[in-house]
Amino acid sequence: MKEYDYLIIGAGLYGAIFAHEAKKKGKKCLVIDKRPHIGGNIYCEDVNGINVHKYGAHIFHTSNKKIWDYVNSFVEFNRYTNSPVANHNGNLYNLPFNMNTFYQLWKVKTPAEAKAIIDKQVKEAGVEDPQNLEEQALSLVGADIYNTLIKEYTEKQWGRKATELPAFIIKRLPVRFTFDNNYFNDLYQGIPIGGYTKLIDALLEGTEVRLGINYFDSRQEMDELAETKVYTGMIDEYFDYQHGVLEYxxxxxxxxxxxxxxxxxxxxxxxxxxxxxxxxxxxxxxxxxxxxxxxxxxxxxxxxWTKKDEPYYPVNDEKNNEMFKKYKEMARQEENTIFGGRLADYKYYDMHHVVGLALKKTEETFID
Structure with a gap:
């Protein structure tokens, strides 16, 4: 009989939800994380009374009432609405692309005027079968929006020319013919009052957590502690990069x-x-x-990204996706191990996706 039912590797959102639901079922869990804090990338640090999102902005949004009610059962969310602004050549534009953006670009005041300009520019681009990101964007919104608000930002973000990036990165571009700066269309949106660390704290209440512990530094010893592992780290690292290194x-x-x-x-x-x-x-x-x-x-x-850096955005091109399939197959055959979260799934998830996946997995695992 081992000391714990579950060893949960990673104290982020997925691991914390799994730990909470397991505890409700009477299971004994140990959560470890190599960082000195809980919360993974949604960790917030109090800096002179301001909750600083240490690993980039995180805005919770979902249209799933079950998921919204779940997170709100631990901490109250505020009414924050994501309305980013873009600075290009010193000029400011509202995002996502909406009537405010079109007025800032062309001084048009009606949806019909804006639509006519976009339709004309899409036609002028003449792209029937987009072969790269640039062609895809031009076929969706035309030259002005692409050159002003997409091209340089995307190339900077990905470190590659837009003509070298696959078209699927931009499956669609939200274009709204209303004066609406709300970036998300979801029914529910907000930030936990007091920051995301408060949410993770509540999820992990009553569960043993050890920080500053890298699973791979004492893997054999860690495996002996629990009947089952829940692994939320990089899937290729778990399997010692046997099929190569997935890119981020x-x-x-x-x-x-x-x-x-x-x-x-x-x-x-x-x-x-x-x-x-x-x-x-x-x-x-x-x-x-x-x-x-x-x-x-x-x-x-x-x-x-290198192995010394934090992985943020998976490069889901054909080469990496094929490599991931091999790791996914290895994961299916791994006994007494659950893989979950953005790194284990090699997929960019929003937070509500992670909550939904963690709850689904716990429902499957703890069938009454």
Whole structure:
């Protein structure tokens, strides 16, 4: 008989939900994480009364009432609405593309005028069968929107020319012929009052957590502790990169406290121009409508990923997806191990996806 029913590797959202649901079923869990804190990439740090999203902006949004009610059962969410702004050549544009954006671009005031310009430019682009991201974008929104708000930002984010990126990265581009700056169409949206760490704290209450522990430093010893493992890390690392290394894009963050009450007037401002090395600036106090006399901003710099860096965006091209299929097959055959979360699934998930997948897995695992 082993000491724990479950060893959960990773104290992020997936691992924390699994631990909470397992505990409700009377299971004994140990959660470990190589970082010195819980929460994974949604970890928030209190910096002089401002909850700083240490690994980039996270806005919870979903149309699934079950998922929304679930997260709200642990912490109250505020009414934050994601309405980013884009800076191109010093001019500001609202996102997503809507009537405010079209007025800023062309001074048009009616949906018919805006639609006529987009339709004309799409026709002029003449792209019937998009072969790359640039062609895909031109076939959807035309040259003005592409050149002003997509091209440089995308190339900076991915570190590759738009003509070298696969078309599927932009499956569709939301174009709204209304004056609506709400980035998401979901029914429910907000930020936990007090930050995401408060949510993870509540999920892990009563569960043993050990931080600063890398599973791979003492793998054999760790495996002896529990009947079953729940692994939320990189799937290729788990299998010692036997089929090769899956590729990611990474990010570097620069956090700065400023002795002014308001730096940019918005939580998220994207910087389009390629000569500006960061993709966006986050001003964290605006996520929670802060009125402090100071502020904290974060500049986000995209970068190529190495094994020393945090993996953020999977490069889901044909080569990597084929490699992942091989790892997925190995995972299916691995006994007493559950794989879950964005790194184990090699997929970019929004938070509501992770909540849904973790709940589905626990429902399958703990059948009454």
């Amino acid at each position: 894009r990474s990010l570097r963050f620069e956090h700065e406290k400023l002795d002014i009450p308001n730096y940019q007037g918005n939580a998220v401002v994207n910087y389009i121009n390629s000569e500006i090395p960061y993709t966006r600036i986050i001003e964290h106090k605006h996520f929670e409508f802060g009125e402090q006399e100071h502020t904290v901003i974060t500049k986000e710099y995209p970068m190529e």
